Amino acid sequence: MTEGNTNKNFLRRQSALAHVINYGQFGNVSLNGPGLFICERHPLTILQLETAKSKNPQTLAEISNLLNVEFPQTNNTCHGDDERRSLWLGPNRWLIVEPERDCLQTLIKTKFSSSDVFLTDLSHGRSTVRLKGREAREVLMKGSGVDWHLNSFGTDHCVHTKLFDLAATVDCRDIDVFDIYIARGFAEDFWDILLDSAEEFGYQVD
Amino acid sequence: MLIINCPLCGPRDHAEFTYIGDATKNRPKSDDISNDDAWYDYVYLRDNPKGLHEELWQHSFGCRCFVKVVRNTVTHQIIATGMPKEDLILDEKGFERSV
Ligand SMILES: [Zn+2]
Numbered sequence: 294m295t296e297g298n299t300n301k302n303f304l305r306r307q308s309a310l311a312h313v314i315n316y317g318q319f320g321n322v323s324l325n326g327p328g329l330f331i332c333e334r335h336p337l338t339i340l341q342l343e344t345a346k347s348k349n350p351q352t353l354a355e356i357s358n359l360l361n362v363e364f365p366q367t368n369n370t371c372h373g374d375d376e377r378r379s380l381w382l383g384p385n386r387w388l389i390v391e392p393e394r395d396c397l398q399t400l401i402k403t404k405f406s407s408s409d410v411f412l413t414d415l416s417h418g419r420s421t422v423r424l425k426g427r428e429a430r431e432v433l434m435k436g437s438g439v440d441w442h443l444n445s446f447g448t449d450h451c452v453h454t455k456l457f458d459l460a461a462t463v464d465c466r467d468i469d470v471f472d473i474y475i476a477r478g479f480a481e482d483f484w485d486i487l488l489d490s491a492e493e494f495g496y497q498v499d
Numbered sequence: 500m501l502i503i504n505c506p507l508c509g510p511r512d513h514a515e516f517t518y519i520g521d522a523t524k525n526r527p528k529s530d531d532i533s534n535d536d537a538w539y540d541y542v543y544l545r546d547n548p549k550g551l552h553e554e555l556w557q558h559s560f561g562c563r564c565f566v567k568v569v570r571n572t573v574t575h576q577i578i579a580t581g582m583p584k585e586d587l588i589l590d591e592k593g594f595e596r597s598v
Contacts, residue, residue, distance in 0.1 A: 368507050368562075383562035384507065438500065438512035445509075452508065455515050455560040 306336035306393060309420045309480040316499065320492035328428030328494030331487065334421040334472065336393040342401075343386045343411040352409045359404060360397075362389065371451045371464055380451045380464055388415075388462065388474075420480035422487065424471045428494035433463065433471065435490045443468065457486045503568060504580045508561045515560035521545050522553040522567050522583065549573055555583060 310333050318327055342364075344352050353364050362379050363372040364387050371380045380388040389397065398414050424432065430441045436457040440446060451464040459482070462474040475483045488496065501513035524545075527537040552572050557565050569579040569587050579587045 369509065383564065386562075438502070438514075440510065453561050454511065460560050 306416065308333060308335045309477045310335075310422075310484055313481055313484055314498060318495065318497045319488070320495045322495030322497075326495075327426065327497040329424060329426040329432065329491045329496040330499055331425070331491065331496055332423050332499040334423050337416060337419075337421055338389075338391050338393045338397050339415040339419050339421075339474065340389040340397050340401075341382070341386065341413040341415055342389055345409055345411075346385055349385060352405065356401060356405070356410065359401070360389070369450055369452055371449050375466075378464070380462065382453055382462070390421075390472075390474075418477050419474050420477050420483075422473045422475070422480075422484070423466075424473060424487075426469055426494075426496075428491070429469050429471055431494065432487070432490045436486075437461075439463075457483060457490075459483055501575060501577055503556060503558075503566065503577055505558045505561060505564070505566055506580060506582050507564055508558060511558070511561060513556075515558060516556040516566070517559045519555035519557055519565065522555045551578065553587065 314333065320327075322328075342356070357364055360377060362377045364379050365372050365381045368381060371378060373379055375392070377389070377391040380390070382388050391397070393416065398412050401410065401412060430443075433439075433441045433456070437454050439452050439454050446452070446465055448465055448467055451462060453460070453462045455461070456463065456473065456475075459475055459479050461483075464472040464474070466472055473483075502510045503513050503516055504510045505516075524541055527534060527541055529537070532538065549572060552570055554568050554570060555565050556568050557563065565583045567581050567583050567585060567587060568577060570577055581587050
C-alpha cells in the first residue's frame with residue numbers, strides 16, 4: 294500500500310520489506326476467505342515527541358493546535374485517523390504518525406524552542422505493517438502475553454510491547470485492524486514470523 | 500510465567516522487564532566519601548531474604564519506567580507493584596499502594 298508523497302522532487306523513502314513481499318493469497322485459506330489481510334504502510338512520517346514536564350500542558354496544547362491532533366493523556370491510548378495519528382508511548386512521550394508529506398519535524402521546530410520539546414525522527418528507523426481480519430487477534434496472541442481481548446484492547450488503544458521477541462508498538466485502528474510499528478532492521482525477520490503465524494488461518498498480502 | 504503489573508501500562512509478561520536490583524537501598528544524603536560505611540553499604544551490601552523482597556524492575560520493552568515490585572523470593576509470586584517513590588505498605592489485607 295503506497296501512501297504519502299509521490300512527488301519526484303522528494304527523496305523517495307525505501308521500504309525495508311519491498312523485496313520480501315509477495316502479493317497474493319497463501320496458507321490455509323478457507324471458503325470464508327483469508328483469515329488475515331497483511332500489508333505494509335509506507336512511506337510514513339514517524340516522529341517521537343517528548344515535552345519538558347514543566348511546560349507540558351501548554352506546549353502540548355500549542356502543538357496540538359498546530360498539527361490539529363490531540364495528544365492522549367490516558368495511558369495506552371491513541372487519537373486521530375490514518376491522516377495523522379498520535380499514540381501514547383509513556384509519560385510525556387508520544388508518537389506522531391502520518392503518511393509522508395511535509396517535514397513535520399521542521400514544522401514543529403520552527404515554532405518551538407528546543408528546550409520545550411524534544412523530537413526524534415523515526416521515519417527511517419521503523420517499518421509499519423497493517424494486520425487486518427477476523428484472525429488478527431489470534432496471531433497477536435501468539436506473539437505476546439498482553440491481554441488482546443476486545444474488552445481491554447479496543448479501538449484507539451495502543452501498547453508498546455515485546456511481540457515475537459521484538460520491541461513493537463501495536464495500535465488498534467479498528468476492532469480487527471492493527472498497525473504494528475517495528476524497528477526497520479528487524480522488519481524482514483518480523484515479516485517471516487508473522488506470515489508463519491498467519492499460515493494456519495490463510496492470509497492475503499495486499 | 501510471571502506477570503508484573505506495570506502501574507502505567509498494566510499487566511505484562513516479566514520478559515518485558517529488566518531486573519534492576521534491591522529497592523530498599525537509598526543513596527547516602529552526604530557526598531562525603533569519608534562517610535565510608537554508608538557508601539559501602541549502599542554500593543555493595545545486599546540482603547538475600549527468604550520471602551518478601553522489595554526490588555526495582557525497568558519496563559524496558561514498554562514505557563521504560565522503573566517499577567517497584569514486592570516479590571516473594573520463595574514462590575516468585577508478585578505481591579504488589581507501584582512507582583519507585585511509592586511506599587508499598589503491608590497491612591492485614593496484604594499490600595497496598597500508598598500513592
Ligand atoms: Zn510500563
